[in-house]
Amino acid sequence: MTYSVLVVDDEPNIVLSLEFLMAQLGLEVAVAHDGEAALEEIARKAPDLVLLDVMLPKCDGYEVCRKIRTNPTLKDTKVVMLTAKGRDTERERGFAAGADDYITKPFSTREVNERVRLYLNEKNASCST
Structure with missing residues (x-):
């Protein structure tokens, strides 16, 4: 089974x-450059994981994450926030929006790979049980 990842970033x-x-990593990759495009791509084909x-x-990443979390068909989609906003309050806001993880930029490529694999x-x- 090939997993799919949606990369959402404007840089x-x-x-x-x-x-x-x-x-x-052998993953199917889709890209969106803004929040609205991300939501459109997710509606078109639900990814296994969103960076x-x-x-x-x-539409900022917090709002995109909240919309993912309020959609029952996306309950198994993992969301990893990648952002330059590294303060504790920002991290807490990301987790409150429903993020599974929060990685600050500049990020280590090894760390991103490890988290995605995890x-x-x-x-x-969870699919095999």
Whole structure:
């Protein structure tokens, strides 16, 4: 089974980097450059995991995360926020919105890979029980 990841960020260099990393893991990758496009892509094809920036045009990452969490068909979708906003209050806000994890930029590619593998392995384990 091939897992799918939606990369949501408005910075082209970060999108390119994450797209490459996820493809290296053998994942199907989709991209959105703003919050509205992310929600449209999610409605089109629900991803297994979303790598979500907080500061996005049109609809911020917190709102995208809340909308994912209020949709029962997306209950198994993992959300990892990737953002430059690293203060504790911002992290708490991300978790309150329903994020599974919160990684601050600049991020370690190894850390992102490890977290993505962790969440997709958890998803795989819950599907087989």
